[in-house]
Amino acid sequence: MKRISAPLPPGSTVGILGGGQLARMLSLAAARLGIACHIYAPEADSPAFAVSAAHTVAAYDDFAALARFAAAVDVVTYEFENVPGETAAFLDTRVPVAPGVSALRTAQDRIAEKTFISGLGVPVAPFAEVSDLASLESALARIGRPAVLKTRRFGYDGKGQTRIQADTDPAAALGEIGHQPAVLEGFVRFDKEVSVIAARSWSGQVAVYDVPENHHENHILRTSTVPARISSGVAAKARDFGSRIIAALDYVGVIGVEMFVAGEEVIVNEIAPRVHNSGHWTMDACHVSQFEQHIRAICGWPLGSPERHADVVMSNLLGDEINRWAELAAEPGLHLHLYGKREARNGRKMGHVNRVTPRQA
Numbered sequence: 001m002k003r004i005s006a007p008l009p010p011g012s013t014v015g016i017l018g019g020g021q022l023a024r025m026l027s028l029a030a031a032r033l034g035i036a037c038h039i040y041a042p043e044a045d046s047p048a049f050a051v052s053a054a055h056t057v058a059a060y061d062d063f064a065a066l067a068r069f070a071a072a073v074d075v076v077t078y079e080f081e082n083v084p085g086e087t088a089a090f091l092d093t094r095v096p097v098a099p100g101v102s103a104l105r106t107a108q109d110r111i112a113e114k115t116f117i118s119g120l121g122v123p124v125a126p127f128a129e130v131s132d133l134a135s136l137e138s139a140l141a142r143i144g145r146p147a148v149l150k151t152r153r154f155g156y157d158g159k160g161q162t163r164i165q166a167d168t169d170p171a172a173a174l175g176e177i178g179h180q181p182a183v184l185e186g187f188v189r190f191d192k193e194v195s196v197i198a199a200r201s202w203s204g205q206v207a208v209y210d211v212p213e214n215h216h217e218n219h220i221l222r223t224s225t226v227p228a229r230i231s232s233g234v235a236a237k238a239r240d241f242g243s244r245i246i247a248a249l250d251y252v253g254v255i256g257v258e259m260f261v262a263g264e265e266v267i268v269n270e271i272a273p274r275v276h277n278s279g280h281w282t283m284d285a286c287h288v289s290q291f292e293q294h295i296r297a298i299c300g301w302p303l304g305s306p307e308r309h310a311d312v313v314m315s316n317l318l319g320d321e322i323n324r325w326a327e328l329a330a331e332p333g334l335h336l337h338l339y340g341k342r343e344a345r346n347g348r349k350m351g352h353v354n355r356v357t358p359r360q361a
């Protein structure tokens with residue numbers, strides 16, 4: 001694993017794997033600090049290209065293109081957790097990669113992730129490994145119903161998971177997720193979903209943002225509200241769990257940790273080893289946004305203050321909701337962020353808005 005030996009000065013170049021909206025917002029934040037971004041993505045129409053100094057269109061297993069990319073940048077990061085392990089490992093031999101390859105591998109596999117988190121004494125839902133019908137049946141006997149069956153890898157926004165109710169046929173549930181290696185999780189009867197957005201630097205400095213309360217529809221994030229309507233005890237627990245996880249991973253960059261709140265209990269659902277949709281509110285309600293914080297962290301700069309100066313509700317603009325842009329742009333106190341995607345497919349994240357009001361608490 002390579003580390004940076006000194007802070008990367010303005011004029012340096014950050015390489016980003018993936019060219020979606022997260023890379024786009026990272027690139028915009030980096031530009032403000034005089035740091036250029038070079039985006040590496042297989043799709044020729046990636047939203048980040050329009051705002052970045054350089055880009056490469058190539059597959060993640062094109063090792064010649066990856067070698068040229070590594071030679072052109074000072075540090076590599078990524079905007080999505082499904083970066084192939086071999087791609088990250090190849091780059092890691094040539095240039096510092098942050099967050100590191102081992103954090104990436106942990107977050108990519110739900111069994112490794114849950115084993116790691118519960119090993120820290122941080123609660124997760126009861127879980128069991130599932131590889132076939134027999135192991136699913138024994139897992140159901142142990143964990144009970146309702147339960148959630150999730151693929152070990154490549155799940156996001158509710159994809160690759162299915163609920164097992166009292167009357168669900170286990171074989172059909174396995175079919176739903178394509179008979180892939182999976183984890184069975186006990187169903188958590190949560191009151192709320194929250195997340196912790198935190199950053200850690202190469203030297204171990206940690207900054208944690210206020211806890212947003214997240215509302216999902218059809219498994220896709222709709223809104224994040226800050227402050228969350230949770231007790232100070234729950235907020236402190238959530239922040240403590242986030243801080244323990246980021247330190248134990250020896251992590252560099254911004255992390256998103258999704259959690260369930262049930263009464264005064266906090267249960268970790270999953271880790272996203274990247275900037276996170278539930279941190280978009282930081283762009284307009286904090287001194288330093290999660291995007292700038294990530295760039296600062298991976299470039300070896302001092303972390304910025306995560307302090308929040310406003311109350312805020314972030315709402316995603318999905319699909320054709322983007323057509324309301326003119327009306328939204330006219331709304332006082334609203335900050336509009338559009339991702340420059342040409343096609344407004346159903347449910348696609350096209351932009352978000354932050355509605356900011358004076359801080360009350």
Ligand code: AMP
Nearest residue numbers: 125148156157158185186187188219270
């Ligand atoms: P995930 O892909 O793990 O982020 O799950 C997507 C969404 O499914 C979560 O945000 C929850 O709303 C729901 N969910 C996932 N796992 C569980 C669980 N064990 N119990 C209850 N709801 C869950």
